[in-house]
Amino acid sequence: xxxxxxxxxxIPLKDCTxxxxxxxxxxKATIYRWADRGANxxxxxxTKVAGQRYTSRQAISRWVAAQNKSEQPAAISPAQRQxxxxxxxxxxxxxxx
Numbered sequence: 001x002x003x004x005x006x007x008x009x010x011i012p013l014k015d016c017t018x019x020x021x022x023x024x025x026x027x028k029a030t031i032y033r034w035a036d037r038g039a040n041x042x043x044x045x046x047t048k049v050a051g052q053r054y055t056s057r058q059a060i061s062r063w064v065a066a067q068n069k070s071e072q073p074a075a076i077s078p079a080q081r082q083x084x085x086x087x088x089x090x091x092x093x094x095x096x097x
Contacts, residue, residue, distance in 0.1 A: 008057075
């Protein structure tokens with residue numbers, strides 16, 4: 001989703017170091033990196049006005065939500081899967097299943 005400049009109040013990227021949830025300020029270089037390259041495959045939405053980059057509190061909220069949504073459990077290796085399967089077989093055998 002793109003920033004709707006008619007509804008969302010724009011904040012210069014350099015000024016939104018304390019706009020992110022949490023107690024600590026986020027360094028402005030980190031914010032620019034999230035806008036340029038993203039984190040976990042999700043980029044912070046920005047728009048450019050007169051050569052300056054802006055975001056909004058709503059865009060930050062969408063980005064944080066996307067960060068939390070994209071967290072997936074780590075894939076397990078075939079060897080780990082085999083060990084888990086063997087352990088399950090033992091437990092099932094102990095219960096007569």
